[in-house]
Amino acid sequence: MSLLKLDSLTKQFGGLTAVKEFSTGLEAGELCALIGPNGSGKTTIFNLITGIYTPTSGTVTFNGQDITGWRPDRITACGIARTFQNIRLFKGLNVLENVVVGKHLRLKSDPFSATFHLPNYRREDEAMFAEGLELLDSLGLSRLAYEAPTSLPYGEQRKLEIARALATDPKLLLLDEPAAGMSPTDSEELMVFITHILKTYKLTILLIEHQMRVVMGICPRIIAIDHGETIAEGTPEYIQNHPKVIEAYLGVADYA
Amino acid sequence: MKKRRNLILTLAALILFGGFLYYAQHTFNPYILRILNLCAVFTIFAVTFNLIFGYTGQFSLGHAGFAAVGAYVAALLTMSAAQKSANFFLKPIISPLANVEIPFLPALLLAGLFASVVGSLVAWPALRLRGDYLAIATLGFSEIIRILLVNLQPITNGALGLKGIPSYTNLYWSWGAALVCIFIIKSLINTSYGRAMSAIRDDEVAAEALGVSLFKHKMMAFAVSAFFVGVAGALMANLISTIDPKVFLFFLTYQIVGITVMGGMGSLTGSTIAAILYTVFLEALRPIESPFTIGPLNIPGIPGMRMVLFSILLLTVILFYRRGLMGTNEFSWDWLIGLFHRKDTALAAPTGGAEK
Structure with missing residues (x-):
């Protein structure tokens, strides 16, 4: 049974559909990356899982329990911790x-x-x-x-945010662009750090990144989304060569 | 070792302070005594406001309303039946209240409890709001309480107010309550619950994501705060012995906000010092409201001049000295002793050593 199960999650803000029929599952101990261009709905998915937003439709199941629409603090209490894209320390x-x-x-x-x-x-x-x-x-x-x-x-502030999230004894850790604003060397070091805590604390990690290169090395599974919809899911090699991913990142070649 | 020394110093300071209160209560004239009592009342107001705003980050403007609840509860519970019937000459007071007369201590506690319940009831819906919206909502609730006081004639005697409330408040009651209030709020801030409140102040979203229940902790800050505000209101009622709804206008809240900002958000020492300075200066500045002459200039007495000065002072603090008197620093014995060690100049402690 998967630890986290998202079943056709949809979130609409007025007329805008930020996340559309998003479904996936995470097995315990997995390290999975969620990639996509700016504004593709990655952070919205995080906010739906952690209860900051209530989904328009669809369900979030964690550890066999339906946690859709729960308050963020209760969701944290049952074992999901997160960090933020923009550092939010006290x-x-x-x-x-x-x-x-x-x-x-x-x-x-x-x-x-x-x-x-x-x-x-x-x-x-x-x-x-x-x-x-x-x-x-x-x-x-x-x-x-x-x-x-x-x-x-x-x-170090980024690391502290992760440390703070770990203090809640999570089973699932959601990292929102942990490498944002870091140099390539620093982000590689951070990825090593992330694989280290994955094993040490027996975690399951879902991480957002929009630079594909950063996650290629460490994540066995990558989910690529665009406009709130899954466009490809699989191994780094598969994602890298998937035409839809290339299209989402680079646009379509149009020689007409 | 250090802990023991600090405990001894605190106890010594408390005994000294108690001695001072005893001396003051028996020798000072009623005017000075009233100012000293008011100092304690405003200390409670400022310290409790600091808990809600300085530590929990909730900009609430309901203090005047909570104080009014405490004041009326204590007044109605301590007045004698004869006093009450003399007061309520337009319409008689409702029957169960007419004959109630209880000692001061239970009256104080009931005033606090009642204010705490009202505070929680106000906070319940209002805490869904943030920032300015919370301020507006709590201000509205505070006004509702005042309007209720004006219109619930059979209970509150309406706009006529209550006269002849027994003046039980003396320095022991007022400063005793202030010390208990400072001690409890300081202890609460130093716990895990206090840290959670500070986390809410710094970043609500992050605090909630770390499993801190926003509602529970904000509610706790409100309930504790409103309790002591109610007690302070009761002390005030039994000090000035006459209250009417006009005592609890928004202006009271404004004064409390001003004192707390001047003392420093997040410093109980600052709140205490600022409350004392404010109360004393307000009295000392009384002459500027009577007519006086500067050289050829003849200035007629303008009531409210002190408030103009107060506003200017507040503006100056906000513009040039945003951290207030103390910033977020607290008085501590280690700090005081460190001061002596560095330079052997004698420096007095900022307050009576009330803080730990």
């Missing part, structure tokens, strides 16, 4: 606190025992920070734990 909190916020949804103590720092809360709080530090450490960010997130270099 500027008022330091790096470690940014990660620890991701642990908040697993907190059991009620606000009362938290406010009065009762022993059960103190234990949980300490554990949250210890786990947060451990996570930062395993991603090579622990030396920055007490820095302001805005003072980090761009690449």
